[in-house]
Amino acid sequence: MMMRILTSVAALGLTAGMAAADYNLTILHTNDFHSRFEPVSKYDSGCREGDNAEGKCFGGTARLVTAIADARARSNNSILVDGGDQFQGSLFYTYYKGKMAAEFMNKLAYDGMTVGNHEFDDGPEVLRGFMDSVDFPILMSNADVSAEPTLAGVLNKSTVIERGGEKIGLIGLTPEDTHDLASPGKNITFGDPVAAVQAEVDRLTAEGVNKIIVLSHSGYVVDQKVAAETTGVDVIVGGHSNSYLSNVSDRAVGPYPTMVNDTAIVQAYAYGKFLGELNVTFDDAGNVIQASGEPLSMDASVAEDEDTVARIAELGTPLDEIRTKVVAESAEAINGDRATCRIQECQMGNLVADAMLARVKDQGVTIAIANSGGIRASMESGEVTMGEVLSVLPFQNTLSTFELDGATLVAALENGVSQVEEVKGRFPQVAGLKFSWDASVAAGEGRIQDVMVADGDSFVAVDPAKTYMVVTNNYVRGGGDGYKMFSGDDKNAYDFGPDLADVLAEYMAANSPYKPYVDGRIEQK
Known part of the structure; x- marks a missing residue:
């Protein structure tokens, strides 16, 4: 499915016989919505009361209803x-699980979706309930679900839809490391995305489908690899890395679309802040001859659908008391942006790690390690509500304390910096220790340089043979984000501590107004 621009001579050659039957398709797309049914602030957290009316907020399902209707009206x-x-x-997800997403995705009339790693956060059963509630196919090509009874025979690798008399193949793609990121259970195995996509492309092509779109939750880097190492893929609609692709913004990480060989790759950041709109023209043989577009900002210029606003407010009523409770004050905005926290020390990382350590320090715990993937938003300055805290820490994780020797601690930090190039969530935010690392060293081969642990009011070199008491969250303690060295029953562990969001709220209240900071506890050489 070669990407080519017809020259005037070629065009004349085609029209000398039968007129070329070009087919135009508009691909509207979202990714990493993360139950942001209400508008969000510029910090990706909840929109404060009054700010939306003042035009300071973005996204929300009510704006998507309007924008999608308008985009459909522009396209045949x-x-x-x-x-x-x-x-x-x-909190919408905490309370409703997948039910609310199903209701609004049906309202918006989606045509297909791939499984993201967070669709497995509550196991295959909740995913299956969601699948039973939606009116469109949910796909995943690079996994074997045959041993998982809730998904076997239901979760397909690909599907074919029709639009304007043409068949369009859709293929789903999920992170290969989903076992490290979520809770899919032991009955599902994940495999190589390139091989999985190529197998489905070959099968669809054999069935006469010549327009193929991959719905990928594997990240911008992996999407480019898939495009480079497969044939027959026309478009990859991406997710997972929250990449903002654009032709007009200096904040973009790449062009929209990003072309790799003959494949157009798109992604539209996250949280409903943008609606992707890619316009593709195919020739009669299914070759892409043009692909262009731009993510549309869901800002105040997009009117909110009133019925949708009312329905979301109705669904939010049981949550209002929790969400609106003021728990603390912040003297400044607190940076929790994933582009920062997943590669270096960040303000929100220090706050979370400090709060964890403060909560259990009287138990002899001296070190805290938080995975940056658990940090999901920044905070504005001023009053902090519990709703904002839960936007930062939405996963209902609890504190886990356990014993670890110094050598294993260093190995854990090595894991934490092993995927910085891919901006993965395993990057460690820490308290009670300092470390330096060198990105020029190959992953897993000694990137961690110096590790210093707190000893009273000073820091001393880590002792590989000494046992330390550590606190993390129960997800990481269970081996999530590659921290398998933390798991097991041999570590004198207690995995049933308080909810991390409550710990953060109480720490901020005790230190209100909280002043965010970084202090050099993590250094990149």
């Missing part, structure tokens, strides 16, 4: 697809 043929991770991220 359009589809609406999602790049995964509708689940998790706000």
Whole structure:
């Protein structure tokens, strides 16, 4: 499915016989929505009262209803697809699980979605309930679910839809390391995305489908690899890395679309802040001859659908008391942006790690390690509500304390910096220790340089043979984000501590107004 621009000579050659039957398709897309049904602030957390009316907020399902209707009206043929991770991220998910996402995705009339890693946060059973509630196919090509009874025979690798008389193949793709990121259970195995996609492309092509779109929740880097190492993929609609692709913004990480060989790759950041709109023209043989577009900002210029606003407010009523409770004050905005926290020390990382350590310090715990993937938003200055705290820490994780020797601690930090190039969530935010690392060293081969642990009011070199008491969250303690060295029953562990969001709220209240900071506890050489 070669990407080519027809020259005037070629065009004349085609029209000398039968007129070329070009097919135009608009691909509308979202990704990493994370239950942000209400508008969000510029910090990706909840929109404070009054700010939305003042035009300071973005996104929300009510704006998507309007924007999608307008985009469909501009196109003769359009589809609406999602790049995964509708689940998790706000109290709406905590309370309703997948039910609310299903209701609004049906209202928006999606045509397909891939499984994101967070769709497995509550196991295959909740994913299956979501699948039974939606009116469109949910796909995942690079996993074997045959041994998982809730998904076997139901979760397909690909599907074919029709639009404007043409068949369009959709293929789903999920992170290969989903076992490290979520809770899919032991019955599902995940495999190589390139091989999985190529197998489905070959099968669809053999069935006469010549327009193929991959819905990928594997991240911008992996999407480029898939495009480079497969044939027959026309478009990849991405997710997972929250990448903002654009042709007009200096904040973009790449162009929209990003072309790799003949494949157009798109992604639209996250949280419903943008609606991706890619316009593709295919020739009669299914070759892409043009692909262009731009993510549309869901800002105040997009009117909110009133019925949707009312329905979300109705669903939010049981949550209002929790969400609106003021728990503390912040003297300044607190940076929890994933682009920062997943590669270096950050303000929100220090706050979370400090809060964890403060809560259990009287138990002899001296070190805290928090995975940056658990930090999901920044905070504005001023009053802090519990709703904002839960936007930062939405996963209902609890504190886990356990014993670890110094050598294993260093190995854990090595794991933490092993995927910085991919901006993965395993990057460690810490308290009670300092470390330096060198990105020029290959992952897993000694990136961690110096590790110093707190000893009274000073820091001393870590002792590989000494046993330390550590606190993390129960997800990381269970081996999540690659921290398998933390798991097991041999560590004198207690995995049933208080909820991390409550710990953070109480720490901020005790230190209100909280002043965010970084102090050099993590150094990149």
